[in-house]
Amino acid sequence: MYQIKNISVRLAHHPDLAKAIAHKFSIEISDFKITKVTRRSIDSRKKNNVWLIYTVEAKFIGKVPQHADVQEIKPKKAKIIKLTEINEINPLIIGCGPSALFAGLALVENGFKPIFIEQGERIKQRDEKVNNLWLHNNLDEDSNVQFGEGGAGAYSDGKLTARNRDEFSSKVFDYLIKFGAEDKISYEALPHLGTDGIKYVTTHIIEYLEKKGCEFRWNHKLTDVKKVKGKLHLTINDIEIAPEIALLGIGNGARELFANMHENGVALEAKAFAIGFRIEHKQDFINKLFYGDKTDTNVTGPATYRLTAKAGEHGVYSFCMCPGGSVICASSETNKIVTNGMSFMNRAGQYGNSAIVATVEPKHFGEHPLAGIQLQREIEARCYNQFYNAPAQLGKDFLRNKVSAKLNPSSYRPGLYAGNFNELFPKYVVQALKTGLKHFNKRYKGFVDNGMLIGPETRTSSPVRIVRDHTTCESTNTKGLYPMGEGAGYAGGIISSAVDGFRVASRFRLKEQSQTIKEK
């Protein structure tokens, strides 16, 4: 079997890949057979001359072309993982986001029936709480855009960005397809499900896990993690227990729990993250700016972009672009503003938005494990005005340090007020963001002049790491505690969190003896 890369074809719903391959290598269509499409990306480097680029797997019947884009696929060596044997058939998983759910799937594969502890609610109740915030300015601190069934990704664009495709990420994609995602997520370079797709898949995963004997305890909050005589103790809804192990998939917003763990001596450390705002445009403008006005977006989908710049010691980059989506209020603490992006599977909205953020490191905000959270909180509180309205500023006014006299229409609810990000962010962040935006505006004329900034975007990734052993994934100083996903600081995004959860949980096996006892 061979991998054939860099097959360029003109935009079409069903391009003739065999013809393109035959042409590229000057061979006959009968000389090979395509067995699988493994990647499809969009090459939009030239406006109005946008191409699709494919990678496929194929068998050759005749001579194999000698070309760098044709490579034999060699079987990968299986990795040997040292397993951890435990007695408990019902291990605890804290959280119900991607890391927790995929840890659950891995445990079920190995005969466990985990119990999930989640402070938030099921999607239906959560939808009501989220609408209550967006329409009536009422926030529930335990059940909101970030907390509840499906975790932080439930109200997202559902971008399924994977850094690489290894054994575990392939498994995650296979499961997503098994539970309702379209096959094309396995080969699209930038696959996405939308908030509707993510919720659909999540509900089916939970149904499956319940059928396999798992239990979900909603409205259950872990408030205390400590060691008592070397043993792990947890307090959940005021009841203290001593589980053999707990897999901690708490996301990056579990601030009270981070503080509790720090106080109780669980090893934590500050880590780099990024701060900025979202920039919103009309999606038509983005389509023209990045793809040109002659590109058929029925084939490509609405245009998306990724921008990067260097601003001294800070990286500035676009992040989590939501074509045809909305900027949403994603607050999880009272009287603090957090924004993020969301879209539906069809990405049919009239706006497009993306985060524009600057990296910040402990050397900027402090080495104390909770210093990053402190910085996030200060910014989120400073940005709060009233009714969860978000500060907004035209891109060009931000560069001129001027409050905008008039704001653009926007997708953001509950509403906007004219603010000045020059005064809302630390000076070093303002400076870095300005450098980045000027760079982007030069490269893509009108990007800043036509954009409106809405913020703050402070939850790009976790500002804390729960330090764990590289091999066993157990906390380095709290036996039985297995941090995973974004909150652990070892992942960022839906796929990498899911992969991390799956990887951490895959190593557990029931002790032979306990299996025998159970069978008897």
Ligand SMILES: Cc1cc2nc3c(=O)[nH]c(=O)nc-3n(C[C@H](O)[C@H](O)[C@H](O)COP(=O)(O)OP(=O)(O)OC[C@H]3O[C@@H](n4cnc5c(N)ncnc54)[C@H](O)[C@@H]3O)c2cc1C
């Ligand atoms: C609006 C929005 C849009 C996003 N868009 C994308 C996107 O398009 N693509 C992408 O890859 N990523 C996106 N992300 C990021 C992505 O959602 C996260 O990276 C991912 O969900 C992290 O998974 P996780 O399992 O580690 O944690 P989370 O998904 O954050 O889940 C943690 C869960 O733990 C629960 N929990 C926390 N503390 C406790 C406690 N003390 N007791 C009980 N339960 C607790 C929380 O309620 C939550 O449900 C988005 C995030 C947001 C907020």
